[in-house]
Amino acid sequence: MFLSKLTVNVTSREFRRDYADVHRMHRTVMSAFPDASQQHAARQAHGALWRLDTAQRGFILYVQSHTKPDWTPLPRGYLTEPARVRDLQPVLDAVQPGRKLAFRLVANPTRSIHTEGTPGQRGRGKRVPHRNPEKQIEWLARQGERHGFVIPIAANGQADVAPSSTPTLRGHKNDKQKQLITVEPVRYDGHLIITDPETFTNALLNGVGRAKAFGCGLITLALPVASPA
Numbered sequence: 001m002f003l004s005k006l007t008v009n010v011t012s013r014e015f016r017r018d019y020a021d022v023h024r025m026h027r028t029v030m031s032a033f034p035d036a037s038q039q040h041a042a043r044q045a046h047g048a049l050w051r052l053d054t055a056q057r058g059f060i061l062y063v064q065s066h067t068k069p070d071w072t073p074l075p076r077g078y079l080t081e082p083a084r085v086r087d088l089q090p091v092l093d094a095v096q097p098g099r100k101l102a103f104r105l106v107a108n109p110t111r112s113i114h115t116e117g118t119p120g121q122r123g124r125g126k127r128v129p130h131r132n133p134e135k136q137i138e139w140l141a142r143q144g145e146r147h148g149f150v151i152p153i154a155a156n157g158q159a160d161v162a163p164s165s166t167p168t169l170r171g172h173k174n175d176k177q178k179q180l181i182t183v184e185p186v187r188y189d190g191h192l193i194i195t196d197p198e199t200f201t202n203a204l205l206n207g208v209g210r211a212k213a214f215g216c217g218l219i220t221l222a223l224p225v226a227s228p229a
């Protein structure tokens with residue numbers, strides 16, 4: 001498994017276009033992998049997940065994948081420095097039961113509501129975002145039950161995680177601009193405790209929640225710095 005760190009050039013015209021349309025950003029990410037013409041199938045085949053983090057002077061684009069990417073197809077001037085690609089085997093090796101680790105996750109916490117249908121019938125379920133921080137944490141706790149981790153309690157008696165809103169992601173699913181994409185991501189920063197290593201490893205590899213093609217679902221972990229011998 002690989003993690004790419006891409007320091008983007010915010011003055012790049014191509015990046016600004018990608019930033020304005022999350023589907024274009026998805027296509028740019030997938031340009032680093034074979035068979036990019038079938039983007040959604042290729043994303044799953046290569047295990048591609050991505051996240052755009054704010055940095056002191058702009059943005060850092062993180063891309064995780066099962067396949068080692070080739071970033072040479074990026075437009076000239078898209079990055080301010082060469083892409084950094086590292087092997088994530090040390091992260092996988094750190095997945096041990098009971099281990100507590102700092103993490104960051106940008107996810108798409110949603111719930112289903114039923115719209116009005118014909119008389120005597122319930123309408124189809126519609127996905128709507130959780131905007132209440134407590135509900136966002138509850139959503140993450142449920143994901144933890146499914147994906148082999150729990151959120152511990154901090155010294156203040158609250159869950160040791162801080163959800164924060166991030167800019168809404170928008171775009172179009174095709175060039176004719178008929179299918180609108182709207183995602184309201186939430187960034188989670190905090191600590192987790194691994195309860196089921198196999199299930200949690202699967203979550204690391206494949207992501208958590210919806211909108212994985214659009215910058216959500218990638219869990220990154222901060223491993224403790226080893227003390228000098």
